[in-house]
Amino acid sequence: MWIALVITHGLLAFLLLGAVTHQVVSVWAPVRAGATNFVARYRAVGSAHYVNAIIVLYLITATLGGVLYTKYRITSRLMMELGHYWKSVGAFEIKEHLIAIGLALLPAYWYFWRPSTNAGDLRTRKLLTTLLAFIIWWAFLAGHVANNVRGIGT
Amino acid sequence: MSNQSRFPVFAVTFAVVYAAVYYFAVYYNWPLFSYGPQTGQWLLLNHPASDGPTMYWYGWMATSAIAGAVAGLIVCYLPGNPGRRLWSGLAWLVPVCSIAAIAHMLSGYFTR
Numbered sequence: 001m002w003i004a005l006v007i008t009h010g011l012l013a014f015l016l017l018g019a020v021t022h023q024v025v026s027v028w029a030p031v032r033a034g035a036t037n038f039v040a041r042y043r044a045v046g047s048a049h050y051v052n053a054i055i056v057l058y059l060i061t062a063t064l065g066g067v068l069y070t071k072y073r074i075t076s077r078l079m080m081e082l083g084h085y086w087k088s089v090g091a092f093e094i095k096e097h098l099i100a101i102g103l104a105l106l107p108a109y110w111y112f113w114r115p116s117t118n119a120g121d122l123r124t125r126k127l128l129t130t131l132l133a134f135i136i137w138w139a140f141l142a143g144h145v146a147n148n149v150r151g152i153g154t
Numbered sequence: 155m156s157n158q159s160r161f162p163v164f165a166v167t168f169a170v171v172y173a174a175v176y177y178f179a180v181y182y183n184w185p186l187f188s189y190g191p192q193t194g195q196w197l198l199l200n201h202p203a204s205d206g207p208t209m210y211w212y213g214w215m216a217t218s219a220i221a222g223a224v225a226g227l228i229v230c231y232l233p234g235n236p237g238r239r240l241w242s243g244l245a246w247l248v249p250v251c252s253i254a255a256i257a258h259m260l261s262g263y264f265t266r
Contacts, residue, residue, distance in 0.1 A: 070189070087264055089263055101249050104249060107164070
Protein backbone atom coordinates (compact mmCIF):
# COMPACT_ATOMS: atom_id res chain seq x y z
CA MET A 1 0.00 0.00 0.00
CA TRP A 2 2.84 2.42 0.83
CA ILE A 3 4.40 1.95 -2.60
CA ALA A 4 1.07 2.67 -4.31
CA LEU A 5 0.74 5.80 -2.18
CA VAL A 6 4.26 6.97 -3.05
CA ILE A 7 3.60 6.49 -6.76
CA THR A 8 0.24 8.29 -6.57
CA HIS A 9 1.86 11.09 -4.56
CA GLY A 10 4.61 11.39 -7.17
CA LEU A 11 2.18 11.45 -10.09
CA LEU A 12 0.00 14.11 -8.47
CA ALA A 13 3.11 16.14 -7.66
CA PHE A 14 4.15 15.87 -11.29
CA LEU A 15 0.75 17.19 -12.47
CA LEU A 16 0.99 20.02 -9.95
CA LEU A 17 4.51 20.87 -11.07
CA GLY A 18 3.41 21.05 -14.72
CA ALA A 19 0.40 23.25 -13.93
CA VAL A 20 2.26 25.71 -11.72
CA THR A 21 5.22 25.92 -14.12
CA HIS A 22 2.85 26.79 -16.98
CA GLN A 23 1.30 29.45 -14.82
CA VAL A 24 4.53 31.00 -13.58
CA VAL A 25 5.94 31.18 -17.12
CA SER A 26 2.76 32.80 -18.37
CA VAL A 27 2.81 35.49 -15.65
CA TRP A 28 6.49 36.40 -16.14
CA ALA A 29 6.64 36.08 -19.93
CA PRO A 30 3.13 36.44 -21.36
CA VAL A 31 2.72 36.27 -25.12
CA ARG A 32 1.29 39.47 -26.52
CA ALA A 33 0.88 38.48 -30.18
CA GLY A 34 -0.37 35.19 -31.63
CA ALA A 35 1.55 32.11 -30.43
CA THR A 36 3.54 30.68 -33.33
CA ASN A 37 5.85 28.04 -31.89
CA PHE A 38 6.04 25.58 -28.97
CA VAL A 39 7.66 28.02 -26.54
CA ALA A 40 5.22 30.80 -27.39
CA ARG A 41 2.27 28.42 -27.01
CA TYR A 42 3.67 27.27 -23.65
CA ARG A 43 3.71 30.91 -22.52
CA ALA A 44 0.27 31.62 -23.98
CA VAL A 45 -1.78 29.27 -21.80
CA GLY A 46 -4.84 30.68 -20.07
CA SER A 47 -3.15 30.53 -16.69
CA ALA A 48 -6.18 31.77 -14.75
CA HIS A 49 -7.89 28.45 -15.55
CA TYR A 50 -5.20 26.56 -13.64
CA VAL A 51 -5.90 28.15 -10.25
CA ASN A 52 -8.55 25.81 -8.87
CA ALA A 53 -6.73 22.75 -10.24
CA ILE A 54 -3.48 23.88 -8.59
CA ILE A 55 -5.20 24.43 -5.23
CA VAL A 56 -6.98 21.06 -5.31
CA LEU A 57 -3.81 19.25 -6.46
CA TYR A 58 -1.75 21.00 -3.78
CA LEU A 59 -4.19 19.98 -1.03
CA ILE A 60 -4.46 16.36 -2.18
CA THR A 61 -0.70 15.99 -2.77
CA ALA A 62 0.13 17.57 0.60
CA THR A 63 -2.40 15.34 2.38
CA LEU A 64 -0.94 12.22 0.76
CA GLY A 65 2.55 13.46 1.62
CA GLY A 66 1.42 13.98 5.20
CA VAL A 67 0.30 10.36 5.39
CA LEU A 68 3.53 9.10 3.79
CA TYR A 69 5.60 11.27 6.11
CA THR A 70 4.84 8.95 9.07
CA LYS A 71 6.42 6.02 7.23
CA TYR A 72 9.36 8.15 6.05
CA ARG A 73 10.01 9.26 9.64
CA ILE A 74 10.42 5.74 11.02
CA THR A 75 12.15 4.09 8.04
CA SER A 76 13.88 6.17 5.35
CA ARG A 77 14.82 9.09 7.60
CA LEU A 78 16.58 6.85 10.14
CA MET A 79 18.51 5.09 7.39
CA MET A 80 19.47 8.44 5.82
CA GLU A 81 20.74 9.66 9.21
CA LEU A 82 22.74 6.47 9.73
CA GLY A 83 24.23 6.92 6.27
CA HIS A 84 25.06 10.59 7.05
CA TYR A 85 23.00 11.88 4.11
CA TRP A 86 22.66 15.18 5.95
CA LYS A 87 22.05 17.37 2.90
CA SER A 88 19.22 15.11 1.72
CA VAL A 89 17.72 15.06 5.23
CA GLY A 90 18.04 18.85 5.43
CA ALA A 91 16.47 19.37 2.01
CA PHE A 92 13.55 17.18 3.10
CA GLU A 93 13.22 19.08 6.39
CA ILE A 94 13.00 22.34 4.43
CA LYS A 95 10.44 20.69 2.14
CA GLU A 96 8.14 19.90 5.06
CA HIS A 97 8.24 23.52 6.22
CA LEU A 98 7.79 24.91 2.71
CA ILE A 99 4.70 22.77 2.16
CA ALA A 100 3.26 23.96 5.49
CA ILE A 101 3.86 27.62 4.60
CA GLY A 102 2.48 27.02 1.09
CA LEU A 103 -0.86 26.13 2.69
CA ALA A 104 -0.99 29.63 4.18
CA LEU A 105 -0.67 31.17 0.70
CA LEU A 106 -3.60 29.36 -0.89
CA PRO A 107 -6.50 31.66 0.15
CA ALA A 108 -4.57 34.78 -1.00
CA TYR A 109 -3.38 33.00 -4.16
CA TRP A 110 -6.99 32.09 -5.00
CA TYR A 111 -8.24 35.61 -4.32
CA PHE A 112 -5.58 37.45 -6.33
CA TRP A 113 -6.18 35.24 -9.36
CA ARG A 114 -9.82 36.41 -9.64
CA PRO A 115 -10.50 38.21 -12.94
CA SER A 116 -11.57 41.34 -11.04
CA THR A 117 -8.18 41.77 -9.34
CA ASN A 118 -7.14 45.42 -9.67
CA ALA A 119 -3.94 46.48 -11.39
CA GLY A 120 -2.21 47.34 -8.11
CA ASP A 121 -2.48 43.73 -6.95
CA LEU A 122 -1.07 42.15 -10.12
CA ARG A 123 2.43 42.13 -8.63
CA THR A 124 1.07 40.29 -5.57
CA ARG A 125 -0.51 37.72 -7.89
CA LYS A 126 2.76 37.29 -9.77
CA LEU A 127 4.89 36.91 -6.63
CA LEU A 128 2.45 34.59 -4.86
CA THR A 129 2.46 32.37 -7.95
CA THR A 130 6.26 32.45 -8.10
CA LEU A 131 6.59 31.60 -4.42
CA LEU A 132 4.13 28.73 -4.78
CA ALA A 133 6.06 27.47 -7.81
CA PHE A 134 9.33 27.62 -5.84
CA ILE A 135 7.74 25.63 -3.00
CA ILE A 136 6.37 23.00 -5.37
CA TRP A 137 9.67 22.65 -7.27
CA TRP A 138 11.67 22.33 -4.05
CA ALA A 139 9.22 19.80 -2.62
CA PHE A 140 9.28 17.76 -5.81
CA LEU A 141 13.07 17.67 -6.07
CA ALA A 142 13.71 17.04 -2.35
CA GLY A 143 11.14 14.24 -2.34
CA HIS A 144 12.65 12.75 -5.47
CA VAL A 145 16.15 12.84 -3.98
CA ALA A 146 14.97 11.29 -0.69
CA ASN A 147 13.21 8.57 -2.64
CA ASN A 148 16.39 7.90 -4.61
CA VAL A 149 18.46 7.67 -1.43
CA ARG A 150 16.05 5.27 0.21
CA GLY A 151 12.67 4.67 -1.44
CA ILE A 152 9.88 3.48 0.82
CA GLY A 153 9.49 -0.26 0.46
CA THR A 154 13.03 -0.97 -0.72
CA MET B 155 -18.64 45.61 4.60
CA SER B 156 -19.74 42.60 2.55
CA ASN B 157 -18.19 39.15 2.86
CA GLN B 158 -16.74 39.68 -0.62
CA SER B 159 -14.70 42.67 0.53
CA ARG B 160 -13.75 40.97 3.81
CA PHE B 161 -12.18 37.96 2.14
CA PRO B 162 -8.99 39.67 0.82
CA VAL B 163 -8.36 41.13 4.29
CA PHE B 164 -8.82 37.66 5.79
CA ALA B 165 -6.61 35.99 3.14
CA VAL B 166 -3.71 38.44 3.55
CA THR B 167 -3.90 38.39 7.37
CA PHE B 168 -4.12 34.60 7.37
CA ALA B 169 -0.99 34.27 5.19
CA VAL B 170 0.95 36.77 7.31
CA VAL B 171 0.01 35.43 10.75
CA TYR B 172 0.19 31.76 9.78
CA ALA B 173 3.67 32.15 8.26
CA ALA B 174 5.00 34.17 11.22
CA VAL B 175 3.47 31.90 13.87
CA TYR B 176 4.70 28.83 12.00
CA TYR B 177 8.31 30.00 12.35
CA PHE B 178 7.91 30.58 16.11
CA ALA B 179 5.99 27.30 16.52
CA VAL B 180 8.93 25.45 14.96
CA TYR B 181 11.60 27.46 16.78
CA TYR B 182 10.04 27.19 20.26
CA ASN B 183 8.25 23.89 19.55
CA TRP B 184 4.62 24.88 20.08
CA PRO B 185 2.64 22.05 18.47
CA LEU B 186 -1.08 21.82 19.16
CA PHE B 187 -0.55 18.07 19.28
CA SER B 188 2.23 15.53 18.76
CA TYR B 189 2.25 12.20 16.98
CA GLY B 190 4.35 9.09 17.55
CA PRO B 191 4.49 7.23 14.23
CA GLN B 192 6.05 4.15 15.85
CA THR B 193 3.28 3.76 18.42
CA GLY B 194 0.41 5.56 16.65
CA GLN B 195 -0.02 7.83 19.69
CA TRP B 196 -1.66 11.27 19.34
CA LEU B 197 -0.77 13.51 22.29
CA LEU B 198 -1.99 16.99 23.14
CA LEU B 199 0.62 19.77 22.95
CA ASN B 200 4.34 18.98 23.14
CA HIS B 201 4.68 15.47 24.55
CA PRO B 202 7.19 12.88 23.35
CA ALA B 203 5.81 9.51 22.25
CA SER B 204 6.47 6.55 24.55
CA ASP B 205 8.63 4.86 21.89
CA GLY B 206 10.37 5.95 18.66
CA PRO B 207 10.47 9.46 17.17
CA THR B 208 7.82 12.10 17.81
CA MET B 209 6.42 14.20 14.96
CA TYR B 210 5.40 17.78 15.64
CA TRP B 211 4.85 18.94 12.05
CA TYR B 212 1.07 18.37 12.05
CA GLY B 213 0.82 20.13 15.40
CA TRP B 214 2.85 23.14 14.21
CA MET B 215 0.54 23.50 11.20
CA ALA B 216 -2.55 23.26 13.42
CA THR B 217 -1.18 25.91 15.81
CA SER B 218 -0.40 28.26 12.90
CA ALA B 219 -3.69 27.64 11.07
CA ILE B 220 -5.74 28.41 14.17
CA ALA B 221 -3.71 31.55 14.90
CA GLY B 222 -3.97 32.68 11.26
CA ALA B 223 -7.72 32.02 11.05
CA VAL B 224 -8.50 33.76 14.36
CA ALA B 225 -6.33 36.78 13.47
CA GLY B 226 -7.88 36.92 9.97
CA LEU B 227 -11.43 36.89 11.35
CA ILE B 228 -10.61 39.54 13.97
CA VAL B 229 -8.95 41.88 11.46
CA CYS B 230 -11.68 41.58 8.83
CA TYR B 231 -14.44 42.28 11.37
CA LEU B 232 -12.70 45.18 13.14
CA PRO B 233 -14.87 48.32 13.27
CA GLY B 234 -13.84 50.91 10.71
CA ASN B 235 -12.26 48.19 8.58
CA PRO B 236 -8.56 49.13 9.05
CA GLY B 237 -7.65 45.88 7.27
CA ARG B 238 -8.46 47.54 3.93
CA ARG B 239 -5.23 49.49 4.23
CA LEU B 240 -3.19 46.30 4.62
CA TRP B 241 -0.62 46.02 1.81
CA SER B 242 -1.42 42.89 -0.23
CA GLY B 243 2.31 42.24 -0.77
CA LEU B 244 2.57 41.14 2.87
CA ALA B 245 0.91 37.90 1.72
CA TRP B 246 4.15 36.87 -0.01
CA LEU B 247 6.72 38.99 1.86
CA VAL B 248 6.13 37.56 5.35
CA PRO B 249 6.12 33.92 4.12
CA VAL B 250 9.40 34.61 2.27
CA CYS B 251 10.93 35.96 5.51
CA SER B 252 9.62 32.96 7.43
CA ILE B 253 11.12 30.58 4.85
CA ALA B 254 14.47 32.38 5.01
CA ALA B 255 14.48 32.18 8.83
CA ILE B 256 13.63 28.46 8.77
CA ALA B 257 16.32 27.80 6.14
CA HIS B 258 18.81 29.59 8.40
CA MET B 259 17.63 27.50 11.37
CA LEU B 260 18.26 24.32 9.37
CA SER B 261 21.53 25.43 7.78
CA GLY B 262 23.45 23.01 10.04
CA TYR B 263 22.36 20.14 7.80
CA PHE B 264 24.29 21.68 4.91
CA THR B 265 27.47 22.53 6.77
CA ARG B 266 28.19 19.17 8.45
